[in-house]
Amino acid sequence: MFIIPLFGLPGDGSLENPIMYIIFYAPILLFFFYGQKIQSWMMLSEVSRSLNRLKNMKEKTRKETLEYIKNVLKPEGDPTERIDQFLEYFTIMPVETDPSGIMGKIEHIMVTRDERVREEVRAIGPKADPVQVSTAENLLEITTTLNLIYKIVRHFYLMGKRTSSIYVLAQLQMLMPLILQEAEALSSAVDAFKRQQPIGDGIGAMVAAKFMLNTEKKTIARDTVYSQTDYNGRTLYLVKAEGPGGNVGQPGVALERLVNDLGVKANTIIMIDAALKLEGEKTGEIAEGIGAAIGGIGVDRFQIEEVATKNKIPLYAVVIKQSIVEAISVMRKEIAETTDRVVKRIDRIIEEKTKKGDTVILVGVGNTFGVGQ
Amino acid sequence: MTNSKQQPQQSKKQDYQVYTVEVCPACNFKSKRPFEIGDFVFKTNGECSHCKNAKTKIEMIYAESTKQQS
Ligand SMILES: [Zn+2]
Numbered sequence: 001m002f003i004i005p006l007f008g009l010p011g012d013g014s015l016e017n018p019i020m021y022i023i024f025y026a027p028i029l030l031f032f033f034y035g036q037k038i039q040s041w042m043m044l045s046e047v048s049r050s051l052n053r054l055k056n057m058k059e060k061t062r063k064e065t066l067e068y069i070k071n072v073l074k075p076e077g078d079p080t081e082r083i084d085q086f087l088e089y090f091t092i093m094p095v096e097t098d099p100s101g102i103m104g105k106i107e108h109i110m111v112t113r114d115e116r117v118r119e120e121v122r123a124i125g126p127k128a129d130p131v132q133v134s135t136a137e138n139l140l141e142i143t144t145t146l147n148l149i150y151k152i153v154r155h156f157y158l159m160g161k162r163t164s165s166i167y168v169l170a171q172l173q174m175l176m177p178l179i180l181q182e183a184e185a186l187s188s189a190v191d192a193f194k195r196q197q198p199i200g201d202g203i204g205a206m207v208a209a210k211f212m213l214n215t216e217k218k219t220i221a222r223d224t225v226y227s228q229t230d231y232n233g234r235t236l237y238l239v240k241a242e243g244p245g246g247n248v249g250q251p252g253v254a255l256e257r258l259v260n261d262l263g264v265k266a267n268t269i270i271m272i273d274a275a276l277k278l279e280g281e282k283t284g285e286i287a288e289g290i291g292a293a294i295g296g297i298g299v300d301r302f303q304i305e306e307v308a309t310k311n312k313i314p315l316y317a318v319v320i321k322q323s324i325v326e327a328i329s330v331m332r333k334e335i336a337e338t339t340d341r342v343v344k345r346i347d348r349i350i351e352e353k354t355k356k357g358d359t360v361i362l363v364g365v366g367n368t369f370g371v372g373q
Numbered sequence: 374m375t376n377s378k379q380q381p382q383q384s385k386k387q388d389y390q391v392y393t394v395e396v397c398p399a400c401n402f403k404s405k406r407p408f409e410i411g412d413f414v415f416k417t418n419g420e421c422s423h424c425k426n427a428k429t430k431i432e433m434i435y436a437e438s439t440k441q442q443s
Contacts, residue, residue: 195410197391198434209415244413329436330391336435370434372415 036166043169047157050176054153057187058146062087064190065139072132073125086120086140087147107299111222117141131196134223134245138193138369142186149183182324189328196244198370200326200335204272204293207342208240208364209373217373220257224249225373232347233356237264243368251294251363252303258361259307266313267358269304270349272342273365274327274335275319284334285321286341288349293317294365304363313361316353318345388440394433397421408434 031038062083069079091113094105114137121128121136128136153172160168192199198206215227219242226239237258241249258264273293277283292304292315308315320338350360391408395418402423416431 195391195408196413197408197436198414206414213415244416330389331435333435333437336433339433370413372413 040166131245138246185325192330201366204364204366205368221250221253223247235359237361240364241368243371246369252300277321389436395429396432399427400424
């Protein structure tokens with residue numbers, strides 16, 4: 001750019017000087033032949049910067065998890081090596097090419113995995129109470145996930161670098177903002193988890209807990225409680241994960257047992273859960289719909305749909321919108337304050353869809369960190 | 374480039390304070406205080422400071438942005 005005003009424009013004779021000629025055309029040729037190399041070099045440096053941020057997040061989370069385990073669970077020896085081994089723990093999902101009965105297999109594997117994590121935590125801190133155990137479980141899960149994300153990104157980064165494939169790097173660069181957002185959400189969850197504060201995802205459990213106040217709670221599935229109460233002339237069965245530890249419980253199993261084993265003749269099932277909002281939607285917006293409102297790997301949704309279909313019970317859903325970051329960090333005011341409005345919605349559904357004397361099952365879905373019952 | 378874009382997001386994360394809202398079931402007196410470890414929603418706490426007739430219950434725990442208040 002500075003060449004042009006200093007040495008004159010091409011065509012006025014200044015380019016007849018060979019040195020000027022080279023200075024003027026060399027960059028053009030350089031970009032023409034090595035443009036892609038330069039571009040991939042720039043991509044590499046950008047991806048490498050993001051990779052560093054991932055690494056920092058991973059390290060910070062690992063450190064905080066270790067600190068929590070050391071200070072709260074009070075293990076006898078140094079747990080660092082054991083925790084580091086645990087971060088490499090993997091789960092192999094069942095074969096999908098023969099899908100019949102796959103949900104049972106997935107459930108079996110997931111339950112085994114959860115039990116394994118819990119045993120590990122109990123072995124490290126035998127004197128910890130259930131809330132501390134669930135906190136450590138959740139912290140370990142975050143650390144393991146961040147570790148995995150970091151390793152996968154690093155894999156593609158190194159592969160792109162080694163093969164100098166611009167396409168591998170371009171894909172990585174395009175996905176990076178989304179990956180970083182997810183990782184940031186995970187690492188911001190650590191603060192809430194360490195202090196056992198309710199997270200945005202817990203709003204479903206919180207609404208169910210409100211109905212459960214002053215009722216007798218019984219365990220019905222792993223980390224899951226239920227209770228029964230009369231409400232506006234209907235019999236109301238309430239299901240939620242057991243708080244205030246960070247549990248999600250097994251709402252699917254709970255519903256199966258209620259209907260199949262305890263013989264509850266339900267006329268309606270209502271599910272309350274947090275749902276991911278789309279960009280532009282307001283946090284704390286309430287939406288109503290049909291179907292099993294529950295996230296996760298799909299086991300619980302499958303079980304609930306099975307029970308509902310076999311017994312022809314209509315499934316209604318009420319969801320509270322929030323972003324992924326809000327769902328796993330401390331519950332925002334906008335979300336906490338929706339409780340009364342959600343209760344009003346449920347009142348209306350019960351009023352409109354059921355008669356006096358009917359039985360309604362209300363399932364509050366979500367991580368019940370910092371939410372009692 | 375990416376770094377400079379994401380920096381405000383990181384500082385935003387710290388701009389909130391977590392509060393615990395307690396309600397007395399007898400006189401409906403509401404009080405809001407900073408969160409303390411051990412608090413959880415629907416936990417029964419000490420005697421109501423207002424009517425001294427009942428024990429307060431934690432109704433909500435939430436994070437509030439400190440920016441909006443100032
Ligand atoms: Zn009072």
